[in-house]
Amino acid sequence: EESNLLRLEGRNVEACQVLQDALALCSPTRTPTLQATVQQALGWLLWTMSRVTEGLSHLREARAAFRVAGQIMGEATTLSSLAYVLFKTGKSHSAREMFLECIALLEQSGDPTAPRQALSKLANLERSIGELDASLNHFDQSIVLQNQVGDVMNSLINRIDRASTLSAMSRFEEAESEVMEVI
Numbered sequence: 001e002e003s004n005l006l007r008l009e010g011r012n013v014e015a016c017q018v019l020q021d022a023l024a025l026c027s028p029t030r031t032p033t034l035q036a037t038v039q040q041a042l043g044w045l046l047w048t049m050s051r052v053t054e055g056l057s058h059l060r061e062a063r064a065a066f067r068v069a070g071q072i073m074g075e076a077t078t079l080s081s082l083a084y085v086l087f088k089t090g091k092s093h094s095a096r097e098m099f100l101e102c103i104a105l106l107e108q109s110g111d112p113t114a115p116r117q118a119l120s121k122l123a124n125l126e127r128s129i130g131e132l133d134a135s136l137n138h139f140d141q142s143i144v145l146q147n148q149v150g151d152v153m154n155s156l157i158n159r160i161d162r163a164s165t166l167s168a169m170s171r172f173e174e175a176e177s178e179v180m181e182v183i
Helices: 002-008 012-025 032-048 052-069 072-088 092-108 116-128 132-149 152-168 172-182
Strands: none
Touching: 002 012, 002 032, 012 032, 032 052, 032 072, 052 072, 072 092, 072 116, 092 116, 116 132, 116 152, 132 152, 152 172
């Protein structure tokens, strides 16, 4: 929590030190889930600080630890982070496979709405690589799930992103109509 608060204040170096100190206190045998949680947070923070290699390393280790511990949601969250970092570093096809794996894990969680965020990230990635029909389909799925949980803001964001996919498909009137509804 301290690290998160520091990060929100823009004090990333201090936030990173707090997470590194916390990680030093963790044990892979006594507190594997806690260690994985700290590594996931540290990996994401390092990525935001442009320390990509270190960030990916921590994210991969966190994912493995969550998997060994049988923590589906932790593994899925970490996979989503890994996929996003890979997408942003130009490894879109590897990222796509990870997002699909993440969604499959979330579908196993027992919460039918759990995949909603990963679906929207996947849809944005698919638009960027020209998989426009898949992008549109995944946005549609995400919007339905966002609406089911009453997440109005993310539903609106997904609709704006969906309009971008429609524009990329040269379906300009539909895109305009979507944006006007959002407004």
